[in-house]
Amino acid sequence: MKITDVTVTLFKWENIPTTNYSPLSGKIRGESDLGLVTISTDEGIDGHAFLGTSSQPASLDTSSLIKYLKPVLVGQNPLDRERLFQTLTQLVRKSGIRTVGACDIALWDIAGKVANMPIHQLLGTYRSSVRAYASSVVYQQPEVYAEEAAKMKSEGWTAYKIHPPTDPQLDIECCRQIREAVGPDHTLMLDSTWAYDYPQAIRVGRAIQDLDYYWYEDPLADDDIYNYTKLKQQLHIPLMATEQTLGNFTAYAPWITSKATDYLRGDVAVKGGITGIMKTAHLAESFHMNYEVHHGGNSLNNVANLHAIMAMKNCEFFEVLLPNGAQKYGLENDIEIDSQGNVHTFNKPGLGADIDFDLIENKKIAVVS
Numbered sequence: 001m002k003i004t005d006v007t008v009t010l011f012k013w014e015n016i017p018t019t020n021y022s023p024l025s026g027k028i029r030g031e032s033d034l035g036l037v038t039i040s041t042d043e044g045i046d047g048h049a050f051l052g053t054s055s056q057p058a059s060l061d062t063s064s065l066i067k068y069l070k071p072v073l074v075g076q077n078p079l080d081r082e083r084l085f086q087t088l089t090q091l092v093r094k095s096g097i098r099t100v101g102a103c104d105i106a107l108w109d110i111a112g113k114v115a116n117m118p119i120h121q122l123l124g125t126y127r128s129s130v131r132a133y134a135s136s137v138v139y140q141q142p143e144v145y146a147e148e149a150a151k152m153k154s155e156g157w158t159a160y161k162i163h164p165p166t167d168p169q170l171d172i173e174c175c176r177q178i179r180e181a182v183g184p185d186h187t188l189m190l191d192s193t194w195a196y197d198y199p200q201a202i203r204v205g206r207a208i209q210d211l212d213y214y215w216y217e218d219p220l221a222d223d224d225i226y227n228y229t230k231l232k233q234q235l236h237i238p239l240m241a242t243e244q245t246l247g248n249f250t251a252y253a254p255w256i257t258s259k260a261t262d263y264l265r266g267d268v269a270v271k272g273g274i275t276g277i278m279k280t281a282h283l284a285e286s287f288h289m290n291y292e293v294h295h296g297g298n299s300l301n302n303v304a305n306l307h308a309i310m311a312m313k314n315c316e317f318f319e320v321l322l323p324n325g326a327q328k329y330g331l332e333n334d335i336e337i338d339s340q341g342n343v344h345t346f347n348k349p350g351l352g353a354d355i356d357f358d359l360i361e362n363k364k365i366a367v368v369s
Contacts, residue, residue, distance in 0.1 A: 001113070002042045003078050006070040006103075008035040008051060008172075011363040017326050018255045020138045021163045022193035033057045034298055034330060036360055037065070039106040039158045041078055047110035048151065048355060049102040049304070050330060053297035056098075062368050065099040070369075073103065078110045090247050097248075097270055102125035104273025105304045105351070109238075113351035116211075119304070119352075120345055121272060123311035129342045130309055132318045133159035133189065135295065140165050142174040146181035149188075156340035159187035159214070166195035171269060174206040179211045189244070192216040198227045204236055209237035215263060215292075217339070218243060238262035241292050248272055249280040249356045256287055267294040268304045281312045295319045299331045303346060303353045306335060310345045318343045332356045 001036035008302050010033050017221060018029040035051035035058030050067070052058030070089050076084060112119045134152045139145055147159045162178060169286045175190060184189070190208050192201075201219040208216060218242040220227050240263040243253040249271060255261050264284045271277050277293065284291040291314055296302040309315045320337065321327045328334045331353040335343050346352030 001074050001077055001079060003039055003073050004042050005040040005369065006066070006073050007038050007367055007369040008058065008065060009038070009360060009367050010035050010059055010062060010365040011360045012365060013054065013329050015310050017323065019326055022138065023195065023322065024193060028055045033059050033365060035062050036355070037102045037106050039073065039078060039103065041110065043178070044111050045115065047078065047106035048300070049105035049109065050298045050300035050352065051098060054327060061099050062097055064095045068095040069099055069103055079114065081111065081275060083176050085272070089272055090319065091249070091290065095274060095344045101269050101271070101276065103275040104275050105268055105301070108187060108274045108304070109350040116349050118157070118345065118347050119274065119307040119350060120310035123307065126311055126313050128310065129271050129344045130286055130318050131158055131316060132320050132337050132343045133157070133161050133187070133340055135319050135335065136163050137163060137311050137322055142177040145174050145178050146177040149178045150181040153186055154183050156339045157343050159189070161189040161191055163191050163193060164218050165350050168196060168204050171204055174307040175208050175211055184212065184245065188213050189215045189217060192219040194218050194221050195217055196220060198230065198281060201231055205231065205235045205237060205238055209235055213237060214241050223258045225254060225258050229258050232260060240292060242263050244270065249276050249283065252283060253282060253351040263290045263292050265292055265294055267296045268301050268308065269297045274304055275309050278311070280304065286319060290316060291313050292317060293319065295321050295327065297330050299334050300355070302335055302355060306343065306345060307351070335340045355359065
């Protein structure tokens with residue numbers, strides 16, 4: 001089996017509702033574009049992935065994928081995933097990590113189709129469902145968070161994560177009102193999106209550990225290993241960092257050796273695809289650490305995330321950005337939450353999701369090859 005072509009079909013993503021998950025990223029609204037990455041083979045089996053997000057259009061990365069990654073893929077056996085992963089990651093400075101992730105996912109899609117197995121089974125299935133948590137947008141009023149968290153709980157969700165206004169005192173008040181609204185047994189997390197300095201992070205961390213929050217995510221700058229190490233020594237609430245560490249999975253090593261975080265973090269888009277996050281999950285498992293998977297930025301990335309999670313022992317949750325549906329596009333049947341707050345695996349071969357090819361054709365901008 002040989003790869004014969006790699007193409008990216010760019011298509012419009014319209015009517016994106018206004019959302020804001022961090023002051024650093026700003027508001028997301030209006031229109032973006034996604035890219036359907038297709039790796040074709042001489043046996044008529046194609047692998048697919050989506051490139052791009054609501055805030056980072058695929059058109060920014062498409063030319064790099066075609067210029068740098070396509071030449072090293074064409075003519076190769078798509079089942080040689082590890083060898084191709086090593087080759088692709090050597091080009092990351094030119095192509096960007098998101099393009100590597102998309103190609104890796106498409107290669108896994110081919111492998112699953114060849115084996116007539118879903119990807120999670122090809123990886124080695126550990127479970128068939130996992131808890132989901134609702135991940136808020138940024139609000140300015142504590143009562144809005146509290147009302148939303150209570151509503152999500154009434155609908156069957158078992159966990160809620162807050163993206164706060166990033167004013168430490170206001171953030172503490174938001175967390176307090178949320179806990180009061182959902183009661184003592186509901187799982188709550190705080191993702192401060194790299195907003196605090198060390199004294200602020202200590203103050204907020206002590207407050208939310210007293211409120212029995214489940215984890216404390218990204219309170220400090222994403223490269224501040226020194227202060228993360230100090231912070232971890234001062235708090236007993238689990239810290240989560242490393243979502244945006246630069247580089248491949250080996251970039252996690254100093255975080256572990258410095259004892260700077262309790263959990264590792266990543267997703268298929270920013271860590272080099274399914275291969276990249278599985279390597280990291282196993283690295284974390286060897287230190288008895290959780291590897292919690294971040295939202296993938298588009299619907300098909302989230303399907304890839306879900307397959308990986310189903311093959312991980314050390315991941316407890318699947319992230320759903322609110323409002324539910326705002327970050328969903330391009331699939332006929334997307335991931336849904338059941339009445340107990342869980343999501344379930346896809347069981348058809350490969351990624352197993354039904355891509356909406358009619359929508360892609362109707363919204364097509366260009367085919368780049």
